Amino acid sequence: MTGQADQTIRFELPSDPQLLSVVRAALEKLCRNVGFCDADTGAIVLSVDEAMTNIVRHAYAGATGEPIEAELTRLRNTGRGIRVRLRDYGACRLAEGFDRPDESKLDPAGDKLTEPGGLGLHIIRKTMDDVQFAPAEGDGTVLTMTKWLERPNQEDGA
Amino acid sequence: MMASQDQPIQNVSWDGQTAIVTVAGEIDFSRSPDLQRGLQEVVDRDPQRILIDLSEVAYMDSSGVASLVKLLSRTKKKDITLRLAGLSEKVRSIFEITRLDGVFDIYDTLEDAKAGN
Numbered sequence: 001m002t003g004q005a006d007q008t009i010r011f012e013l014p015s016d017p018q019l020l021s022v023v024r025a026a027l028e029k030l031c032r033n034v035g036f037c038d039a040d041t042g043a044i045v046l047s048v049d050e051a052m053t054n055i056v057r058h059a060y061a062g063a064t065g066e067p068i069e070a071e072l073t074r075l076r077n078t079g080r081g082i083r084v085r086l087r088d089y090g091a092c093r094l095a096e097g098f099d100r101p102d103e104s105k106l107d108p109a110g111d112k113l114t115e116p117g118g119l120g121l122h123i124i125r126k127t128m129d130d131v132q133f134a135p136a137e138g139d140g141t142v143l144t145m146t147k148w149l150e151r152p153n154q155e156d157g158a
Numbered sequence: 159m160m161a162s163q164d165q166p167i168q169n170v171s172w173d174g175q176t177a178i179v180t181v182a183g184e185i186d187f188s189r190s191p192d193l194q195r196g197l198q199e200v201v202d203r204d205p206q207r208i209l210i211d212l213s214e215v216a217y218m219d220s221s222g223v224a225s226l227v228k229l230l231s232r233t234k235k236k237d238i239t240l241r242l243a244g245l246s247e248k249v250r251s252i253f254e255i256t257r258l259d260g261v262f263d264i265y266d267t268l269e270d271a272k273a274g275n
Contacts, residue, residue: 017188053186053221
């Protein structure tokens, strides 16, 4: 059912990998609430986890006390779906090509899969319907990812 | 070898030259380094086969998959047979998304992996 106000849950968490499971758990429940099947829910949770891990590894170079803001929005106004916005205050990753996945790094034969911008970004691009990187005001990067269960009508806009 | 519950590798048992590695819990960025270290220790003992039981793994991200890809690379160099078993639907899906399901020998159960069925 559409035509209702969107609903957003906001987290502010430190860039500690051990805390990412908290966001994963909340996102999983939200995805099920929206109505995504098990397979889609798993893929969405995985994508957001990969994005947060990239922030820890690359925006903050592994530092565990830096801020990550996560907004999980249940879309139900002009369509049904989920939108996740992640904001960091680290090095702007657009300059490092993080918005452009390099398929050559997906070579399963060796260690290339662990390189930045490789497997995680491939998973995100493959799973989510829309992925937008933007420089944040001040320092950092904003990543917005959307997955639709029921796309909005064209005339409604997204 | 039994491990603490915090460790991703819960047990390594030996059946002749076959190492059976039981992995459990959520294999994410915070636990993958321990997984990788533990798997390397198994490889260093030069088994003929390594069977990885993933039936107790509730979640795996790309860092966990990357650990297994590194293991695959090392086992190939040493001519060790590597088999994965007991993947849940959720864990199997990451192998499918990353197109790695055709790269590994994946079996439904540990018993199937032992038998090579």
